[in-house]
Amino acid sequence: MADTQVVVVGAGLAGLVAARTLVREGTDVVVLEARDRVGGRTLNDEIAGVTVEVGGQWVGPGQDRMYELIADLGLETFPTYDEGHGFLEARGAVRAMEGSNPPFGPFALADLFQAQRRLEKLVDRVPLDAPWTASPELDAETFASWVRRRCRTEDARAFYEIVSEAVFATRPANMALLHVLTYVASGQGLESLLGTGGGAQQDRVVGGTQLVSLRMAEELGDVVQLSRPVWGIAQDEAGVRVETEAGAVSADRVIVALPPTLAGRLGYEPAMPAVRDQLTQRLPHGYVIKVMVAYDRPWWRDKGMAGQATSADGPIGVVFDNSVPGSDVGILVGFFEGEHGAVWGRRTPVARRQAFVDCLVRWFGPEAAKPVDYVERDWAAEEWTRGCYGAHFPPGVWTQYGPALREPVGRIHWAGSETAVHWMGYMDGALESGERAAHEVLEAG
Amino acid sequence: MADTQVVVVGAGLAGLVAARTLVREGTDVVVLEARDRVGGRTLNDEIAGVTVEVGGQWVGPGQDRMYELIADLGLETFPTYDEGHGFLEARGAVRAMEGSNPPFGPFALADLFQAQRRLEKLVDRVPLDAPWTASPELDAETFASWVRRRCRTEDARAFYEIVSEAVFATRPANMALLHVLTYVASGQGLESLLGTGGGAQQDRVVGGTQLVSLRMAEELGDVVQLSRPVWGIAQDEAGVRVETEAGAVSADRVIVALPPTLAGRLGYEPAMPAVRDQLTQRLPHGYVIKVMVAYDRPWWRDKGMAGQATSADGPIGVVFDNSVPGSDVGILVGFFEGEHGAVWGRRTPVARRQAFVDCLVRWFGPEAAKPVDYVERDWAAEEWTRGCYGAHFPPGVWTQYGPALREPVGRIHWAGSETAVHWMGYMDGALESGERAAHEVLEAG
Numbered sequence: 001m002a003d004t005q006v007v008v009v010g011a012g013l014a015g016l017v018a019a020r021t022l023v024r025e026g027t028d029v030v031v032l033e034a035r036d037r038v039g040g041r042t043l044n045d046e047i048a049g050v051t052v053e054v055g056g057q058w059v060g061p062g063q064d065r066m067y068e069l070i071a072d073l074g075l076e077t078f079p080t081y082d083e084g085h086g087f088l089e090a091r092g093a094v095r096a097m098e099g100s101n102p103p104f105g106p107f108a109l110a111d112l113f114q115a116q117r118r119l120e121k122l123v124d125r126v127p128l129d130a131p132w133t134a135s136p137e138l139d140a141e142t143f144a145s146w147v148r149r150r151c152r153t154e155d156a157r158a159f160y161e162i163v164s165e166a167v168f169a170t171r172p173a174n175m176a177l178l179h180v181l182t183y184v185a186s187g188q189g190l191e192s193l194l195g196t197g198g199g200a201q202q203d204r205v206v207g208g209t210q211l212v213s214l215r216m217a218e219e220l221g222d223v224v225q226l227s228r229p230v231w232g233i234a235q236d237e238a239g240v241r242v243e244t245e246a247g248a249v250s251a252d253r254v255i256v257a258l259p260p261t262l263a264g265r266l267g268y269e270p271a272m273p274a275v276r277d278q279l280t281q282r283l284p285h286g287y288v289i290k291v292m293v294a295y296d297r298p299w300w301r302d303k304g305m306a307g308q309a310t311s312a313d314g315p316i317g318v319v320f321d322n323s324v325p326g327s328d329v330g331i332l333v334g335f336f337e338g339e340h341g342a343v344w345g346r347r348t349p350v351a352r353r354q355a356f357v358d359c360l361v362r363w364f365g366p367e368a369a370k371p372v373d374y375v376e377r378d379w380a381a382e383e384w385t386r387g388c389y390g391a392h393f394p395p396g397v398w399t400q401y402g403p404a405l406r407e408p409v410g411r412i413h414w415a416g417s418e419t420a421v422h423w424m425g426y427m428d429g430a431l432e433s434g435e436r437a438a439h440e441v442l443e444a445g
Numbered sequence: 446m447a448d449t450q451v452v453v454v455g456a457g458l459a460g461l462v463a464a465r466t467l468v469r470e471g472t473d474v475v476v477l478e479a480r481d482r483v484g485g486r487t488l489n490d491e492i493a494g495v496t497v498e499v500g501g502q503w504v505g506p507g508q509d510r511m512y513e514l515i516a517d518l519g520l521e522t523f524p525t526y527d528e529g530h531g532f533l534e535a536r537g538a539v540r541a542m543e544g545s546n547p548p549f550g551p552f553a554l555a556d557l558f559q560a561q562r563r564l565e566k567l568v569d570r571v572p573l574d575a576p577w578t579a580s581p582e583l584d585a586e587t588f589a590s591w592v593r594r595r596c597r598t599e600d601a602r603a604f605y606e607i608v609s610e611a612v613f614a615t616r617p618a619n620m621a622l623l624h625v626l627t628y629v630a631s632g633q634g635l636e637s638l639l640g641t642g643g644g645a646q647q648d649r650v651v652g653g654t655q656l657v658s659l660r661m662a663e664e665l666g667d668v669v670q671l672s673r674p675v676w677g678i679a680q681d682e683a684g685v686r687v688e689t690e691a692g693a694v695s696a697d698r699v700i701v702a703l704p705p706t707l708a709g710r711l712g713y714e715p716a717m718p719a720v721r722d723q724l725t726q727r728l729p730h731g732y733v734i735k736v737m738v739a740y741d742r743p744w745w746r747d748k749g750m751a752g753q754a755t756s757a758d759g760p761i762g763v764v765f766d767n768s769v770p771g772s773d774v775g776i777l778v779g780f781f782e783g784e785h786g787a788v789w790g791r792r793t794p795v796a797r798r799q800a801f802v803d804c805l806v807r808w809f810g811p812e813a814a815k816p817v818d819y820v821e822r823d824w825a826a827e828e829w830t831r832g833c834y835g836a837h838f839p840p841g842v843w844t845q846y847g848p849a850l851r852e853p854v855g856r857i858h859w860a861g862s863e864t865a866v867h868w869m870g871y872m873d874g875a876l877e878s879g880e881r882a883a884h885e886v887l888e889a890g
Binding site: 136139140141142144145148170171172173174176231261264265267271273274275277278281282283284285287338339342345346378380381383386387394395396397400401 | 581584585586587589590593615616617618619621676706709710712716718719720722723726727728729730732784787790791823825826828831832839840841842845846
């Protein structure tokens with residue numbers, strides 16, 4: 001006699017949506033979450049008395065599932081502050097940036113536009129629901145070697161270095177060209193991924209994105225069991241048994257709503273098929289430390305600055321104005337990304353704060369020197385996440401092991417933003433994946 | 446009060462040598478092995494009544510630790526059969542091969558020699574004990590894109606495709622150029638890695654290489670505890686606690702003698718530092734299915750054939766005469782490598798046997814069609830190995846995360862062939878790593 005019909009492992013967005021979908025169809029569900037909180041890679045925190053997110057925080061056009069769910073849960077959005085000019089730093093030079101074109105000279109701009117056009121053409125060649133059927137050549141080189149071959153100017157190369165770290169939290173060297181193409185196609189184009197107004201950073205959730213998970217968990221009530229890390233999953237013809245330190249939960253099926261690199265660490269009985277295990281050996285996470293500083297007010301706005309900057313020099317790669325309506329506090333958010341994250345993750349919070357502030361002074365001026373508060377979160381150090389924003393595919397992985405990404409293994413189904421077809425790696429992708437896994441389970445009866 | 450002074454996790458060559466080194470210094474040791482046998486990626490089996498290895502089997506010049514240990518344990522070696530000509534297959538054509546030069550036309554040979562010279566120069570630039578200090582450019586592209594750029598002929602490109610699958614069990618797309626350079630440097634050059642006589646496939650162990658582990662385990666007696674998979678390791682200022690289903694073992698220090706991708710799956714308390722975890726997310730194993738067929742006698746020898754073949758067409762990549770002195774039985778060993786392994790691993794043993802035999806008929810003639818026996822081993826399907834021959838480094842990993850490979854984490858030390866400076870990935874490297882880890886522990890007191 002099973003304890004429940006379906007166990008969901010992980011109470012991030014994917015797991016909670018899967019549970020919610022199943023419960024609404026009258027299915028008995030237990031959600032097992034390792035942490036003492038829900039939300040996975042979304043997490044609210046506080047700076048200078050203001051609620052902010054130290055995890056995923058933006059939504060934008062095309063992310064229909066997120067906007068619908070936000071409304072459905074009685075939440076609201078507000079636009080990311082996006083007025084005034086930003087800055088772009090590369091090779092020691094800080095240049096003001098108006099609009100979406102980088103402040104490059106005509107030769108570098110032409111170089112970049114040609115590369116962009118070429119990239120867009122390649123993006124169009126990716127079959128989004130089956131990237132493994134793309135040409136193996138696209139999967140045989142790194143994004144770095146493609147950029148090196150396609151761009152002649154240092155400026156254009158720096159642009160893609162910034163893009164890589166800002167979007168993937170890893171260097172162009174670490175990813176297959178095919179992965180970049182797939183991810184860009186999944187997110188409706190590079191402009192969409194990079195943009196604030198009109199792009200994936202357009203809107204924010206009033207009260208913080210973790211509220212989406214908190215509200216769903218509230219609805220689900222005691223379906224969600226916190227502080228219950230899952231160690232292993234056994235399955236046979238009769239059902240599944242999900243093992244935790246506080247005892248096992250048996251069910252008909254299980255949805256594992258963890259990123260692949262964490263799903264691969266569970267013990268399975270019988271052991272995972274070889275190709276599934278080979279896949280989960282190959283999907284590392286990027287490295288992000290999200291940092292924020294607060295000031296009495298958003299003084300940069302008075303100077304016509306958007307509070308935005310991107311830098312190829314680092315150690316902070318991207319900065320946005322992260323102030324919240326209804327509060328006078330001025331907040332700037334930045335990211336130590338990829339290799340910068342790995343290097344600065346070994347240092348102290350005090351050193352990271354200073355490095356962040358040093359960048360801000362360089363870009364926005366001496367007023368940035370004395371913030372009143374600081375918060376940070378190193379997602380690679382988090383035992384139950386192990387890196388952000390999400391997984392990237394090194395060369396050879398999509399074409400050789402891609403089909404194992406969503407394919408159920410017996411009574412085990414896979415969710416998590418990494419398994420999404422659209423908005424892979426984003427909150428919206430997490431919702432798609434949770435719905436898809438729930439429907440797999442419902443269809444299996 | 447600790448149960449022992451040092452726990453060693455894993456009774457492969459690395460773990461057993463570490464234990465043996467420590468015991469000889471008077472240290473109390475417990476070895477915990479998940480399987481019901483010792484030897485890790487070495488394993489004896491039987492074909493047509495003859496003992497053969499379905500795991501690692503060859504030793505060669507420069508592998509001094511292996512030769513010494515073999516002698517020390519009262520074992521002997523014999524030379525791999527290496528007389529007569531081999532074959533090379535590429536793009537549908539099977540060509541006989543005399544000596545070590547591929548049977549290419551002059552243009553392709555010149556192309557290949559130029560590439561080889563260039564590769565050797567790059568190999569010389571790798572600081573073997575710290576590959577992470579090499580130029581990041583060497584780590585920013587795949588071996589595939591380097592081959593594509595450096596070789597103009599399809600023959601030369603096919604040669605490196607074969608090399609990649611034969612040596613690394615993965616495609617050139619999956620590895621960083623820097624990884625290939627490091628591995629080649631670690632194994633004393635590409636010729637050494639590819640060769641039988643004079644190379645890493647020169648000699649074999651009488652009775653099978655698993656005897657090396659079996660003899661060490663015999664010496665160690667009840668120090669070695671089989672069928673005790675380790676789930677987690679907790680450490681504090683007082684010592685370590687190594688958790689297994691049958692209870693914990695406490696000690697001063699622990700040596701984890703597992704490949705990195707398996708070491709990364711254990712639970713750690715406190716959690717692993719971010720950079721160590723990021724590293725173990727990034728070191729996937731190759732895919733090998735080792736297959737053997739037996740005939741009444743080694744009939745190919747009568748025809749002047751060495752029983753050797755390499756193929757870019759597959760699905761078998763490399764074949765050797767694997768007969769054993771003192772027996773009349775003729776044995777051929779082959780490998781489904783890399784992508785071929787992943788594809789053929791999903792099929793049945795009968796289908797794999799037939800695919801192997803079909804290759805042999807193509808290369809050696811119709812006498813190959815009717816073997817009297819067949820054995821196989823899919824190492825990627827093995828829960829406690831998860832792929833062979835060993836780990837490879839995708840682009841960006843050596844330069845960004847390499848230092849975490851051997852660096853102890855508190856009371857936890859790392860062994861396993863992947864952590865070796867010399868003969869990384871080989872049995873000899875496993876011995877080096879076990880000795881090194883044992884000395885770390887001894888020096889720590």
